[in-house]
Amino acid sequence: MDRVPILKIGDILLVSIQIDMEDQVALQLQEDLADRVVTTGCHGVIIDISGLDIVDSFVGRTLATIASISRVLDAETVVVGMRPAVAITLVELGLSLPGIRTALNVELGMALLARAKADERAGDSEWDEIDDEDAETAADAQP
Amino acid sequence: MDRVPILKIGDILLVSIQIDMEDQVALQLQEDLADRVVTTGCHGVIIDISGLDIVDSFVGRTLATIASISRVLDAETVVVGMRPAVAITLVELGLSLPGIRTALNVELGMALLARAKADERAGDSEWDEIDDEDAETAADAQP
Numbered sequence: 461m462d463r464v465p466i467l468k469i470g471d472i473l474l475v476s477i478q479i480d481m482e483d484q485v486a487l488q489l490q491e492d493l494a495d496r497v498v499t500t501g502c503h504g505v506i507i508d509i510s511g512l513d514i515v516d517s518f519v520g521r522t523l524a525t526i527a528s529i530s531r532v533l534d535a536e537t538v539v540v541g542m543r544p545a546v547a548i549t550l551v552e553l554g555l556s557l558p559g560i561r562t563a564l565n566v567e568l569g570m571a572l573l574a575r576a577k578a579d580e581r582a583g584d585s586e587w588d589e590i591d592d593e594d595a596e597t598a599a600d601a602q603p
Numbered sequence: 604m605d606r607v608p609i610l611k612i613g614d615i616l617l618v619s620i621q622i623d624m625e626d627q628v629a630l631q632l633q634e635d636l637a638d639r640v641v642t643t644g645c646h647g648v649i650i651d652i653s654g655l656d657i658v659d660s661f662v663g664r665t666l667a668t669i670a671s672i673s674r675v676l677d678a679e680t681v682v683v684g685m686r687p688a689v690a691i692t693l694v695e696l697g698l699s700l701p702g703i704r705t706a707l708n709v710e711l712g713m714a715l716l717a718r719a720k721a722d723e724r725a726g727d728s729e730w731d732e733i734d735d736e737d738a739e740t741a742a743d744a745q746p
Binding site: 462463464465467468469470474476478479508510511541565566567570 | 605606607608610611612613617619621622651653654684708709710713
């Protein structure tokens with residue numbers, strides 16, 4: 461079975477999705493990622509989707525679920541590398557990826573996570589604001 | 604056509620190979636990577652193959668070609684994430700990936716590149732030692 465590799469870079473886990481997100485691949489990725497967050501103690505997850513031509517509702521739900529799982533394990537998730545065409549299609553489909561932070565590329569995603577971590581230390585967690593919305597997303601995102 | 608995404612992280616380009624390396628994919632990757640090395644001015648390329656179950660002679664040659672192309676563009680290449688089974692099969696097949704540096708994972712690969720860069724600044728380039736071998740590899744690796 462295809463498995464999406466998870467790369468550890470410092471305090472961040474990086475996932476580059478290039479293969480079709482079928483049910484089993486998505487479930488395996490959620491499981492692998494949760495395991496790695498726990499074993500490594502990383503506080504940030506970056507999911508690169510620059511290899512995807514299409515992000516449908518299933519992939520959107522999978523990303524939301526991963527973000528929710530990571531959050532309860534004390535890691536924040538940022539989705540990076542979205543192609544312009546993907547963003548247009550997503551919005552046209554009425555999918556706005558609620559509860560998911562995005563950045564243009566991996567470097568900006570890392571900067572976003574570093575800033576979030578610094579804010580958290582300063583006791584000013586802007587990430588909490590979207591928690592209620594996320595809880596709903598997580599509830600109906602679980603396949 | 605499938606394309607392998609290239610991620611820029613600081614002074615390093617990271618490529619995670621997860622799809623089958625057919626001729627067109629390999630050629631496209633070589634071209635994209637050469638372009639990105641030139642446009643970004645990065646001095647290091649890390650190729651993660653933890654997503655590959657099999658590394659045959661074609662993939663081996665492709666990696667050698669990428670390493671050679673990068674080197675003439677003043678960037679060093681490190682292959683990381685090789686599975687134990689892949690290493691065993693490679694050696695059994697008589698493929699020892701000449702001219703290719705390897706590291707266990709992305710973090711160790713980054714450390715290797717940082718050390719190589721520091722050595723280069725100090726005028727002590729250990730990378731030069733394998734240049735002759737690489738030139739031969741490059742000559743018969745070009746598809």
